[in-house]
Amino acid sequence: MKRLNNFIVSDTKGRMRLRVPALKNLKTAERMLEELKTLEGVRKADVNQITGSVLLEYDPHTFERRGLAHVFNEVVPHAKPLPTLSHRTKKMLRSKEMRLFENKGMLVCGLTSLAALAFKGFKLHTAAGAVFVALAALHTYRYRKNMLR
CATH class of the missing domain: 1.20.58 (Methane Monooxygenase Hydroxylase; Chain G, domain 1)
Structure with missing residues (x-):
């Protein structure tokens, strides 16, 4: 779960955006989208292959981050976050x-x-x-x- 936090760009109640450069690969992006749609509480999942980002809309009462972390680690196990400026x-x-x-x-x-x-x-x-x-x-x-x- 700690690893997942490195990729979260924004997180508000019911909406989360992740930036994952590995999703610029078409097969990886499609697999991530399929896996995200199977998670409980996910209302909508969009993967933008061009920017390498995921927009996730979810029900805050039923969605569990552990499930997202599991999917994330399964689909992109060796992904590295974008470097950030200090x-x-x-x-x-x-x-x-x-x-x-x-x-x-x-x-x-x-x-x-x-x-x-x-x-x-x-x-x-x-x-x-x-x-x-x-x-x-x-x-x-x-x-x-x-x-x-």
Whole structure:
């Protein structure tokens, strides 16, 4: 059961999502779906092969996690969870430098947009937004690449 918890992305009363990269395999995904539908208390089970996730809707009064853990261990015994970023890494990725860059970019984009609208340059307004998005994506990519070295 402890192993199963590593794959649970969200769990609310009656609804659970698991992310299991091994489910990107068609045969594994089909087998998991078949097994999940046999569990007592399961109302609906969807396996998304593209994302490798399972969405499970269940009756909280009759559903038992032990049954899910058994199915999970039987279908994907050697599955490994996706690596997660540590709290420190997440904090560094949203550091002061990133926020400052984003704020400057939004300011420049906003001023360009206002100037374009004032002179009825709607195309320039759209282009300014596209340029900002592209620059932000590039900066984020470079920043993350440097932080993860």
